[in-house]
Amino acid sequence: MERSDTETVPRSPSRKKWPLKKIFATVVLIGAIFSLGIFIGRGNIKVHGLSTPNNADVTASQLNYSTVDQVYSLLQKDFDGNLDRTKLIDGAKQGLVQATGDPYTEYFNPTDAKAFNDELSGSIIGIGAEVGTDTNSNIVVVSPLSGYPAEKAGLKPKDKIVGIDGISTSGMSVDAAVSKIRGNAGTTVKLTIIRGEANPFDVTITRQKITVPSVQYHEDGDIGYMAISQFTNDTVSLAQKAATEFKTKGVKGVVLDLRNDPGGYLDGAVNVSSLWLDSGKTIVSERRGTTIMDTQVATGNNPLKGLPTVVLINSGSASAAEITSGALHDDVGATLVGDKSFGKGSVQQVEDLPDGSEIKITIARWYTPAGKNIDKQGLTPDVQVSNSDSDVAAGKDPQKDKAYAILQTKIQ
Numbered sequence: 001m002e003r004s005d006t007e008t009v010p011r012s013p014s015r016k017k018w019p020l021k022k023i024f025a026t027v028v029l030i031g032a033i034f035s036l037g038i039f040i041g042r043g044n045i046k047v048h049g050l051s052t053p054n055n056a057d058v059t060a061s062q063l064n065y066s067t068v069d070q071v072y073s074l075l076q077k078d079f080d081g082n083l084d085r086t087k088l089i090d091g092a093k094q095g096l097v098q099a100t101g102d103p104y105t106e107y108f109n110p111t112d113a114k115a116f117n118d119e120l121s122g123s124i125i126g127i128g129a130e131v132g133t134d135t136n137s138n139i140v141v142v143s144p145l146s147g148y149p150a151e152k153a154g155l156k157p158k159d160k161i162v163g164i165d166g167i168s169t170s171g172m173s174v175d176a177a178v179s180k181i182r183g184n185a186g187t188t189v190k191l192t193i194i195r196g197e198a199n200p201f202d203v204t205i206t207r208q209k210i211t212v213p214s215v216q217y218h219e220d221g222d223i224g225y226m227a228i229s230q231f232t233n234d235t236v237s238l239a240q241k242a243a244t245e246f247k248t249k250g251v252k253g254v255v256l257d258l259r260n261d262p263g264g265y266l267d268g269a270v271n272v273s274s275l276w277l278d279s280g281k282t283i284v285s286e287r288r289g290t291t292i293m294d295t296q297v298a299t300g301n302n303p304l305k306g307l308p309t310v311v312l313i314n315s316g317s318a319s320a321a322e323i324t325s326g327a328l329h330d331d332v333g334a335t336l337v338g339d340k341s342f343g344k345g346s347v348q349q350v351e352d353l354p355d356g357s358e359i360k361i362t363i364a365r366w367y368t369p370a371g372k373n374i375d376k377q378g379l380t381p382d383v384q385v386s387n388s389d390s391d392v393a394a395g396k397d398p399q400k401d402k403a404y405a406i407l408q409t410k411i412q
Contacts, residue, residue, distance in 0.1 A: 139162075149208060184207065235265070258312060
């Protein structure tokens with residue numbers, strides 16, 4: 001699936017509802033940014049005859065809308081074409097959000113909001129790849145989902161997507177890139193890729209419906225293997241089912257595979273981590289600057305407590321996957337094996353707007369129980385092991401093999 005927040009660690013599946021009065025004020029405010037950027041000062045705005053008067057006592061923290069009124073009036077007067085008020089308002093809201101400069105703070109119109117929620121329900125039509133941005137604002141692959149078109153086409157984490165169907169992605173938002181990558185099942189999309197320092201190359205991928213149970217598990221003798229592809233609506237129930245089966249069958253250790261897991265719901269990370277942890281143990285802290293705003297703790301439902309655990313991570317492990325990895329590493333001494341994780345440690349809060357649109361806002365950064373900042377730094381594995389292209393082509397998995405070998409020594 002394609003999204004940054006993927007995309008994305010919403011605080012919970014629930015949303016905040018905004019009153020009409022508040023959303024109208026927000027719409028007006030956003031218009032200032034889309035048209036002319038952020039203005040600090042005083043002023044007024046009117047849209048189709050609606051206006052608020054000038055007020056000499058307006059504080060400096062408020063925005064000046066006076067020039068926006070001028071721009072809108074000029075458009076009405078001189079624009080050679082039809083003005084779509086809905087599109088203007090949507091553009092205004094999107095403009096304000098984009099002006100934050102944060103790729104994970106996003107505005108979704110009603111159509112995009114539905115697509116975003118479809119992602120977290122685990123069913124979309126696309127190529128099966130999480131898309132985000134790097135530190136230089138390039139559109140990049142966060143992780144391809146196992147068994148789906150992007151992986152089969154050879155896409156890898158941190159591949160730069162510099163073109164979509166011949167259109168440059170320079171200056172393109174993640175949301176816009178996702179919209180272009182998606183389409184009807186059975187159609188194709190051509191991506192222009194830059195991998196490392198190599199020359200660009202094109203990859204044509206056929207879109208399909210992406211529906212994946214987020215948790216797969218089985219037993220290998222004394223070892224329970226659990227792989228989580230993304231933290232979606234079904235993750236907690238499936239992980240709890242796996243943990244119960246492991247306990248019933250008497251496994252002596254667990255490999256938790258979070259490779260190419262782009263994240264998802266924070267609640268999923270908390271509840272999955274809780275399968276190992278005592279009640280009240282810190283899973284992750286939410287900080288704004290140096291201030292701790294909130295701390296997520298274990299629930300106490302811990303059937304896997306005391307079992308030696310190895311967690312597999314790589315450059316496609318992001319967000320909720322990094323939260324879970326960090327919690328198990330810091331709290332129960334789980335060994336991290338693989339490659340350094342992606343480094344997406346910001347928390348987004350999703351709020352519903354009355355017209356069916358949504359806004360996703362970065363409100364803080366995540367820190368592991370030991371105080372490590374995940375955002376833009378990622379987690380460094382205790383044991384560094386990489387899977388080469390030749391390994392993949394030969395069907396080999398040195399990372400997984402190493403995890404099993406380490407776990408066997410812990411069991412013995």
